[in-house]
Amino acid sequence: MELGYSTIALLFPAIPLMFLVYSNTSTAVGGRLRELFEKIFNEKLNSEESKRITGEVEYLSKRLSLLRSAQMLVGLTFLFNILTMVGIYLGKQEFAQYLFGITVLAMMISILVYLSEILITIQAVKVVLNQVRTKNN
Secondary structure (H helix, E strand, O other): OOOOHHHHHOOOOHHHHHHHHHHHHHHHHHHHHHHHHHHHHHOOOOHHHHHHHHHHHHHHHHHHHHHHHHHHHHHHHHHHHHHHHHHHHOOOHHHHHHHHHHHHHHHHHHHHHHHHHHHHHHHHHHHHHHHHHHHHO
16 A cells, blocks of 8 residues: 555644643643642641542542643654655655554554543542532432
8 A cells, every 4th residue: 555645644633633632631630730739728628628639639630641641642643644744755655654553553542541531530520429419418
């Protein structure tokens, strides 16, 4: 199979969208962490509130770490996609094909990391929902 510019161009629209999604999520998580730190340092918290906030900070830290990894992988995806273009330009078809394979693999891993971040979010929301249900009953 001959790899052409049109094949690798298929990934270019997806990469900025992935950056945007990861950045927006990361910004939201970072904002929530700042709110929690302000609450910890500016308010007197009872043990129940302190325990809840500590738990939330832990899961937010995990999410932030996963988002950072996903962002790094999408950055590598972008880099390898550009290097694939360079390989095609230089007439190194086999080299370009290997790079394109790495590009697709990095993108898939990035998506899997992001999906695991979503799973952590879902688990955290379930905990909050259970607390609300328990308190209302």
